[in-house]
Amino acid sequence: MKREFRARTAVAALLALSATLSGAIPAGAQQPAGGQSALTASQRQAAALQLPEITVMGTVDPNVRKANAIVNGDIITDTDVDHRLGLVMIANGGKVSEEERNVLRLQVLRNLIDEKLQIQEAASHEVTIPEAEVEQAYGRVAANFRQDRAAFEKFLIDGGSSPSSIKQQIRAELAWSRLLRRRVEPFINVGDDEVQAIIQKLEASKGQDEFRVGEIFLSAPPELQAQVMQDASRIVEQVRAGASFVAYARQFSESSSAQLGGDLGWIRAEQLSPALQGVVASLPKGGVSDPVAVPGGVTIVALVDKRQVLSADPASAILSLKQLTIPLKQGISEAEARKFAASIQEKTRNMGGCGRAEAVAKEIGAEVVSNDQLRLGDLPPQLQQILGQMTVGAATPPFGSAEDGLRVLVLCGRDDPKASAGTPSFDQVYGQLNDQRVNSAARRYLRDLRRDAVIDYR
Structure with missing residues (x-):
């Protein structure tokens, strides 16, 4: 059974705009000796032209909005x-440098x-999106920000920004998704034997590791492979420096997983491209890979989590806790704090x-807070180790x-977790293969549209 191909949602795109591919001019770059700034490549090229000094004869009015580009006649x-x-400015709280803006x-x-x-392209095939549908999707975006319209x-x-900008993005996403369902997905073929072969490999991997993986895929024809690899390296640098992998995936990834922040869910290594299998297996939890060349482009992967196939994951245990918080007097020394602890x-x-937590709390001057739905894996590592070995009471x-005081x-x-899910069903494996091939065909489709477009920059 084929699954519906989904384009990136407007919510995902909006949230993703906090991610940027800055790094063209690194902060704190050193100046050459002698106090003189080095010429940029564009400055050297301009100097080579030996242009005379110019006088601007007209006036520049920033209030006049000219066409930035005309795409097949559309401005x-x-x-x-x-x-x-x-x-972008909204998502970054206004903290975007001039270089990043450019x-x-x-x-x-x-x-x-x-x-x-x-x-x-959608309109040429009589695919149109009713305004009511756009407005409904816009309302969901507003609701995600917990605001009325x-x-x-x-x-x-x-x-x-403006509501019309988000609505235009919604309209494009819906139109493209609908066009792909009509003109691409019906021609994608996934054989039963292919699905069964993958299932057999997965069954053979029982007891091995499975991974929660995030991906950022950037398409790259052979002639642009080196440039795209450099762009991917910038993303890796930014993410390792603390930027959001999810935000970069939503904005820049060209895979359908972009709408989920690049999340591929729980998968076995065998479900990944051969080039990525060893990379994912070697990553530490929370790690981000270097860019990896794969068929059709470049991929960056992040290891969100790891567990054993068909084994209970201790980190998924749900704990019921009572927390006692005891304030410390202002200016207390370390020795005094240790004695008090x-x-x-x-x-x-x-x-x-x-059962006696409240009585003891009253005795020691503590405040009590209860939490009955706390996942062990969400606690700091030291507390995970302690609580994982504790008995009830x-x-x-x-x-x-x-x-913060003592706690x-x-x-x-x-509540201990059950064993992880077994081998994916036929439909699940089929759907994953189908999505991969639809994504690949969609990228080729858009590439052809770009190649044939008449674009006039102004």
């Missing part, structure tokens, strides 16, 4: 680019050109379980800081 104005760029402006223009091509509109305008541990070590040693966790109950 993209500076306003269109500014409003889409405004979404780099991102080019990326935004390329995205807008692609949107025009997608809408035009009026408040969300003001939020966008104050940030330098020892006295608290003595009183909570044999407190008799959660036991209490952790005190921990905390001078600012003690009492384990009230624990």
